[in-house]
Amino acid sequence: MRRRLFLAGSGVVPLSGAASNSAAAQACPATATLGGIGEISLIGNSFPAITHIARRAEACARPGLKVSFKLTPQARTETELAFASAGRSPFDAAVVSMGVFSNLYARRQLAPLTALVEKHGARYKLEERMLVRVDGEVMAIAFMQNTQCLYYRADLFDKHRLAVPKTYAEMAQAAARLKTDEPSIAFPIAQGFAKGFDSATEFTNVLASVGGGYFQGNGAAPAFNGAEGVQAIAAMRSLMPYMTPNALASNSDDVVNQFQQGKAAMGVLWASRAARMDDAAASKVVGRMQFAAAPAAVAGGSSAAHLWWDGVVMPRKALRGPDAALRQEVAFHLLMNGLSEEAVAAGNDLTIWVRSSYKPGRFGTGVTLAQAAGARQWPSEPFFSLAHGEVGKVLPEALTGEKPAQAALDAAAAAYAKIVVEKGFVKA
C-alpha cells in the first residue's frame, strides 16, 4: 500500500534511439560524430530549470546514443547512493545543490572536470564564475543560484505607508500595524517554519545574521547551542505572533500559497519562487508583490539569508571501464548543451542563471540583493547537514515555547555530537 511513495512524482524520461541523426547533429554537433556509445544516464531534481536542461540534453539522442535524464524529487538520495556504489555509478552525471556537492566532495566521490573544461570550455563559452574549483581543480560547473529574500505586498505597504523592513524587529512592527489596520490580512507574515529542513534553514540564516556559527573554530564540535543560537530562536519567535498558527507545518509550498491567496503580506522565501507570484492561474496578487533583501535578524547584522548554487558533477566511479573516458566526454557535452548560452536565453526566466548573458527580470534580483546585503555562502562543512538535521528536529518545541530554546538546542547538540562520531568526523 505504501510502497509507491518514491515512484510518485518521479519519472525516467528516456528518449528512444530512434531520434534522427540530422536533428541530433543540429541540436548538439559535438556528440554527433562520436560513434555508438549506448545509454548515458543523468539525474537531477524535478524543477523547471533542470527539466529545461534535461530536454536540451535529450535532444542529443540519436541512433547509437540513448539519453535518459531522470527527474525526481529524490535526486539527492539517489545521487549519493549512486556515487557511493562499489561498482560503476549508474549515473554518468548529476545535477546537485552545493550542500550535496560538499558531501560528495568530502567523500572523494567526484571526478575532476578540469581536463574536459580545458578541452571544450571555449566551445561552450564557460565562464570562470561557473567553475567550482577546489585548489584549482574544477569539481563542478555551477549554472543557477538561489537565496532567500523578502517578499512583500507593495500595494499594502504603500496603503499603510510602511517602510520596507530591514530588520526582524521592523518586520514585526510592520506586521503589527497590518494586523490591526488591514482587514484582509489576519496573519501578515508567512515563512517556512515547518519541522525539519525548512525551519532549520531559517535558523541557519538567522544564526549567521546574529553573527553566530554552527561549529567551534574549524572543527566539528557544535557551537549552534551558544548564546547566538538562543538569540536566533528568539528572533524567529518574535515573528510567530504574526504568522498562522499552522506555521510549524508551513513549508515553502504553503508560504507560496498564502502569498498567492493574498492572505499574507510579507515573509522571507526562496528567490527562485518569485515568478509564481505573477502566475495568473494560481495567484490573486499578480503584480502586487515586490522583493527586497531578507531583513537582518538584529540591527547591524547581515541579511538573514544564504547564497546557494546548483551545478553539475560527475562520479569518480564512472571512470572505470574501457569506454569510461568517452562516456564521460559525451555526458559532459550533453550537459553543456543544456547549460549553453542559447539554453539560458531560451529559459531566461526559469531561474537565476549564473551566466553573464542571463537577463534578470523582476523576479531575478534576489541573489544580487542578498549579496549586497552581506549574505554568506551556505555552509560547506561535510558535517553541516548532520547538525542542520538535528536542529530541525528540536525547533518546533523551542518555537512553541514548550521547551526553553537553550534546552532544545542542547538536546540537538548532544544528538549531533554522537552522530558526528558515528560518521567519523570526530574520533570517539
Next chain:
Amino acid sequence: MKLRSFVGFTAPSVALMLGLLALPLLLTLWLSTRNCSFEMELVSVQQSGPFGTQAVTTQRAKVNAAGQPVQQCRDVGAEYYRKVLGLDNAAGAADKTANEFWPALRFTLLYVMGTTPFVLAGGLALALAMNRVTQKLKGVFIAASLLPFIVTPVVGALAIKWLFRDNGLVPHLLSHVGVQVFWMAQAWSAQLLVVIYGVWHVLPFAFIVFYAGLQGVPQDALEAATIDGASAWQKLRYVTLPHLAPLVVFVALIHVMDAYRVFEPVLVLTQGAFTTSVQYLTYHVLLQEDNPYKASAAAVLTIVGIAVLLIPLLRKTWREQRQGF
C-alpha cells in the same frame, strides 16, 4: 507425496522467500550491528565559484594509493539499538529529551489503535450499504469508493492537506459556523488529521474485502433465520458477522502491519510536527543522519514492533486453522 516431489514443488517458492525475504532481513540484522565511516583528515583548501574565492578549512576522506577513499568498518554490537531506543543515557538528561523513539512509538500506536476500529466498522458499514444498492448503481459506487485506495499515498495526503490547511475548504466551511481550527497547530488536531487520512485511505480496502465476503454469505442460512423470525439485526449478528469473522481478522492483520509503518501522511501533512512516527524516525536516520547502519537497527525494531502487535491476531488465526483441521 514423495519427498522428491514435495521438494520439487516447494523449492521455487522457498527459494524466492529465502532470497527476497529471509536474506534481506538477515542482511539488515547484520548491518544493524556494523558501522562504516570514512577516515577523515583536516585540510585547508582554496574554493572558488559563483560567489567568489575563499580559503576553507574542512574535512575530507583520506585516499589510498589507488585514489580510493579509506573506509573503516567495525562491529558495534547492540549499540545502535540502544541509541535508537534512547537507552544510552551516559550523556545525561539532554539525551533523554532528545530521544524521539518513545513519543514516536506512542503516536504510532495511537494511529494503529485509532484507525483500525474505524477501518473495520466503516468498511463493514459501507459493504452492507453497497449490498443493498441496486445492481445498476453498484459499479459506479464501488469505483468511487475505491478511489482513495487507488490514489498514491503522497497525492492522497497532499489532497487532505490542501483541504485542511490555511484557506483550505474545511477551515473555510467551519468558519461559516463560527469554528476556527488550525489543524496543524497543536498535537490533538495534527494527530487527528493523520488518523483521518489513515481511515480515508484504507477504508476502501476493508470495504472491498467485506463486500466480497458478503457475496458468499449462505442464502439458505439467512432464509432459515428469516423463517425462524430473526430480525435484521439478529441475522447480521448471528449469520453474517460469524461468516465474515475470518475476513475481519485478515483485514485487521494487514492494516495493523501497514499502519505501524505510517509514513507518508506524517511527512506530507505535518512534516513530523506532533506526529513523529516510528517509520519517520527510520527515514530521518537514513536520510538526515545518512546512516544506513543505524537505520537498519531502527528497521529491525519496526519489525519487532509489528510482530508484537500481530501476536494476538496470529494466535486467533492459528487456533481457527487448527480447529479447521
